[in-house]
Amino acid sequence: MSQSPLTPLSPALGATEARLPPTAPQPGDTLYRRGSLGAKALAVLRSAWRAIASNRKVAAGTGVIAFFALVALLGPLIIHQDPLKYTLTLNASPSAAHWLGTNQGGQDVFSQLVIGTRSSVFWAFLTGMLVVLISITVGLVGGYMGGAVDDALSLLTNVFLVIPSLPLAIVAVQYFNRSTITIAIVVALTNWPWGARVLRAQTLSMRSREFVTAARASGEKTWRIIFAEIFPNEISIVAANFVTTTIQVLLAVAGLEFLGFGDTNTISWGIMLNQAYSSGALLTGSWWWFAPPGLCIALLGAGLALLNFGIDEVADPRLRVRRRPALLARKKLEAA
């Protein structure tokens, strides 16, 4: 590995930047205000595009995520029906008027699904970010500081790594108000240890590098060394971690909502599943009520998983399938 602080990050960085169009850097973002603005933005977009196109899994994953992000963003513009409005058409099967039928309250399932996308996607990504923030803080601070601080933080990490997160989340969430914010906070507080452990290990290997020593010698403040010098070098790991975390968090939030801890005045995929199950959609045979939300969760999760496996392939060439014949041929040549 190169010792230079300017080590180019793995292509995964580009991929993650373009992962979510709404949050991708736009021309005019403060981040890109320095230098010739248009050219820089174009360069970033181009390198992001190259990273996406270079790997089929990354491309497919990004496509799926972009689709759901678009639905989340534009859904309310397409759907003009109130997804919570009760009508007299109860338990209707899918038809031209109701693409995914209606539920027991006569509410239109398709509009619930589209409107619910916003809540599910938004909270999954927000909670994912929260988890990663905690992981970064604990992992980097512990890994860099060493000594008693590291001992304490590693102990905390290892202890929470062992405690199963969903049961702990249920213990915690039942005493508080039923709202998505409660769920998000509880899920964030129960899912951070894995990322923290990975980042701590990486920081440990990073702290004795020359650029860190140089920064320390030039009198930089500790927090600046951690977050401005070391952190940028770990962005690819953070990105991969964010993707896996988001899958976990998406499932955890939906699971808690399925158990009935969601805010029933709003709509999301998990809340739809809860309502379908608790009002006996199974017995009335309304498969169109409970099948679509879970399918959306699985699809979005699969998109994220694809992106993650793609990043793995980019980072570890041995996992790439295409290269195999060439490698094998070379090995055979060497052997001969």
Add this chain to the structure above:
Amino acid sequence: MRRLIRRISIYLLAIWAAVTINFFLPRLAPGDPAKALFFRLSQHGYVNPALLQALESEFGLDTTDPLWLQYLKYLNNLLHGNLGISTSAYPATVAQVINQDIRWTLVLLSISVLISFVAGTLIGVFMAWKRGTALDTSLSAIMTFLYSILYPWLALLVVYFIGFKAGWLPFSDGYDLSLTPGWSLDFILSAAQHAILPAFTIVISTVAGWMLTMRNSMITTLSEDYVTMARAKGLTTRRVMFAYAARNAVLPSVTGFAIAIGSVVGGQLLVEIVFSYPGIGFALYQGILSQDYALADGILLLVIVATVVMNLIVDLLYTVLDPRTRQERSA
């Protein structure tokens, strides 16, 4: 040995942390859960002074004891297996409810986790061996989808399409309710039949994780020199595949097993709910619905402790599998 002692102390700390969180949360929560719950229950006609007292001691409101004394009493109660009184199954204690339901959960969990781990790992080995073929590509795609499936959703689909619509297998309860539980052949057959669909659901939703981990780890191992050497020596394919590559590639899966077991248990709780399976997951759901905090907490604490113990077992197993961990070396 030192490594093991360190791990065990971490496990003990984890249990203590879970217990402590469980003690302090209701006391930190806004409002007065005991009073609110008692009010709700009294509207349903459950009023009983013993119940109120049970509730108050559960939430630590009954005494003028300082917090630390309440905490010690709480720990003492837990050590004696006293988890409080269930308000939904009153007058049964939480321990009685759990004792009755836990065996269903344990049997279902161990069978389905075993099947899924063995099957997933084996499929992963073969996929890595045949990587790049149509089999690998198509299985990878399917597994990527299954990897992020929501357990209770799959359970709903299975209940509806296989159980309810097709009517191939029973899809609710743990056994035919007309039979009396016991060691009769009829009962055991009925229980086995009722376990097929829940087990199938758990296997399908967990198999992808083991498989993908094994596949990637196996592919990495296959490019190691000692595997090439084994091939060059002309060893049989089976020997190279299992004794050389898979034995070393399985280590990440075993580590993953320890981490995943918590989420598998959590997932099983949700699956039981959909199948009305008489395990602790279904009891937990009843507890949550009727705001039986003592029952829910007792079950969750038990699950947390069980997960920690399983982690310890996996750790011991790891020491057997990987000779390097037996040396004094901190990674």
